[in-house]
Amino acid sequence: MNKALALAAFSLREILSAPAYRALIASTLFIAAGAMAISNLFLLENIKVQLDLLWLGMSLLTTFYVLVIAGSLLAQDFTQGIASLFLPHMSRSTYLRARVFGIIAGLLLLLAVMTLVATATLAWGLNYTPTAQAHGVSWWAPLMLSGMTLLQSLTILSIVIFTCSWASGLVEMMLFSGVFTGLAFLLPSVMQTMTSTEVMAEVPDWTAALIHAVDYLFPDMTGARIALAIAHGLPLPPAELTWFLIAQMGYIMLLAAAGFLLFSRRDL
Amino acid sequence: MTNICCSNLSKSYQGIQSLVATSLCLKQGSVTGLLGPNGAGKSTLIKCILGLVQADSGSVDIPAHVRIGYLPELAQLPPSVTAWQTIRLALQLSNKFSDKTAPSLLLDRVRLAEKHWHKPLRSFSKGMRQRVALAYAIAGDPQWLILDEPMSGLDVMGRKQFLEILLELNKQGIGMLVCSHIVTDLVRLCERVLLIHQGSIVDEINITEHSMSEAEALESRLMQTAEYSHE
Numbered sequence: 473m474n475k476a477l478a479l480a481a482f483s484l485r486e487i488l489s490a491p492a493y494r495a496l497i498a499s500t501l502f503i504a505a506g507a508m509a510i511s512n513l514f515l516l517e518n519i520k521v522q523l524d525l526l527w528l529g530m531s532l533l534t535t536f537y538v539l540v541i542a543g544s545l546l547a548q549d550f551t552q553g554i555a556s557l558f559l560p561h562m563s564r565s566t567y568l569r570a571r572v573f574g575i576i577a578g579l580l581l582l583l584a585v586m587t588l589v590a591t592a593t594l595a596w597g598l599n600y601t602p603t604a605q606a607h608g609v610s611w612w613a614p615l616m617l618s619g620m621t622l623l624q625s626l627t628i629l630s631i632v633i634f635t636c637s638w639a640s641g642l643v644e645m646m647l648f649s650g651v652f653t654g655l656a657f658l659l660p661s662v663m664q665t666m667t668s669t670e671v672m673a674e675v676p677d678w679t680a681a682l683i684h685a686v687d688y689l690f691p692d693m694t695g696a697r698i699a700l701a702i703a704h705g706l707p708l709p710p711a712e713l714t715w716f717l718i719a720q721m722g723y724i725m726l727l728a729a730a731g732f733l734l735f736s737r738r739d740l
Numbered sequence: 741m742t743n744i745c746c747s748n749l750s751k752s753y754q755g756i757q758s759l760v761a762t763s764l765c766l767k768q769g770s771v772t773g774l775l776g777p778n779g780a781g782k783s784t785l786i787k788c789i790l791g792l793v794q795a796d797s798g799s800v801d802i803p804a805h806v807r808i809g810y811l812p813e814l815a816q817l818p819p820s821v822t823a824w825q826t827i828r829l830a831l832q833l834s835n836k837f838s839d840k841t842a843p844s845l846l847l848d849r850v851r852l853a854e855k856h857w858h859k860p861l862r863s864f865s866k867g868m869r870q871r872v873a874l875a876y877a878i879a880g881d882p883q884w885l886i887l888d889e890p891m892s893g894l895d896v897m898g899r900k901q902f903l904e905i906l907l908e909l910n911k912q913g914i915g916m917l918v919c920s921h922i923v924t925d926l927v928r929l930c931e932r933v934l935l936i937h938q939g940s941i942v943d944e945i946n947i948t949e950h951s952m953s954e955a956e957a958l959e960s961r962l963m964q965t966a967e968y969s970h971e
Contacts, residue, residue: 475833478833479829479833482829485825486820486821489820489821489860490820548816552816554816554817556790556812557810558833559791559792560809561833561834739792740787740793
C-alpha cells in the first residue's frame, strides 16, 4: 500500500474513532429536527426557511469539524511530537498531504451524512407544503448547499494548515485559526456597510484605501446571497457565484501553499 | 557500515544557544548514552540527527540505506486509535506489513498484554504507551534506535522490563543512542556515555562493568560538570 494512502486511511480512522466526530454525526439529526421545528413557526414558505436552517447547520458542523477536530489533530501532531512518528518514513510534504487527505475524507463523509439528512428533511417537508409555497425549491438544493459548504470548509482548512505551520503551541494554533475564521464570517457584512458610497465619501483617502484593502484581502465566508438563492429556488447570481468560487479557490491555494512551505522549514 | 556521524552541529532558539559545534560518531551496533541536566541540548541533538530540527550549521552523515527507529520523549501517540492499528500503520509505512499477525508479533515483543491490543491509546498508562511507541519504532526493522528519555516516568517494574527489552534488541544487533538523565539506566544499558552540558559534549565515559559504583562515579562527574558551570 502506498505510504501516503496508508497514512491518509489511518488519519480517517483516527477521526472516525474520535468521540467528537461521532457527536457531530449524531447532531445532524438534531439539526434536522431543529430545522423542522423552527420552520413550522413560520406561516409561509416554511420549506425555504427549513433549507436556510439546514444550510446554517451544515456550516456550523463543518466549521466545528475543521476548527476543532482537524485543527487539534494537526496541532497535536506538530506540538506533541506525533508527527515525528511518521516523518522517518516520508517527506514532510507527503506527510502533510496524507494528513490533509484524511481530514478531507472525514469532511466529505460528514457532508454526505448531512446531505442525506437534509434531503430526507426536505422530502418530509414537501409532503406538508402547498405546491405554491414550494415554488422553485429543487431536490438538488441540499447537494448544492453541501457543495458550497465544502468550499467554505476547505477555505477554513487552509487557514488551519497555514496557522498550524508557524504557530508554536496548541492554544495559539486553535486561537489564531478560530479568530481568523470568525473574522472571515463577520467582516464581510461590516465591510459591506463600510464600503458604501456614503461612508467612503466621509472618510479620508488613506482610510478608504485601508478599508478596501481589508475588504479585498480577507476571505468572505458567508456567501449568503448564493445560499439564499439556492434555498429559495431563485436564479443564482452569476457574477457573485463566479467571484465566490474564484476567491475561495484562490484563498485555498494561497494559504495551503504558504502552510506547506512554512511546515517544510519548521522545527518539530 | 551503518555508522551515524555528525559534526559541528549548532542550533540556537531565539538567541539562546542550544547546541554548540557538537560532533559525535556512533558505531554500528553500539549503545551510546547522552547524559545531561534538563536543557543541556540532548533532545535538540537527537532532533538534529533525525532532521526534525534544522541545525543552524554543521552536518549529519547517515548512509541512505540506514533504517532508524525513533522513540520520542513522552511517547505521544494518536489517542483515538488502538495499539494494533498504530503498529499496523508503522508496518505499512515500512513496507513490512505481511499479514494480520505481524502487528501482534511486535506488540508481543514489547510485552504488551493482548487484552490491550484493541483498546484506544487514550486509555493507556504511560508505561503501556511507551511499549507501543517502542513497537512502532522497531516495526521498520531498524539498524538504529534513537530513544529520547525512554524510561522517564515509568515505575520501577516498568523500567526494569523496558530495560530488558532494550538489552534484548541490542543483542539482536540494533545500535542505540539513548538520551536520559537517569544515570543508573544509562549505566546498565550503554557502552559509553557522553556528558552534554550547555549544548556541548564535555566528557566521554566508557562503561565497562555496568555496576552501581560506575553509576555513582558517573553521577558525581555529572554533578561536578554542573557545579563547575555555575561557578
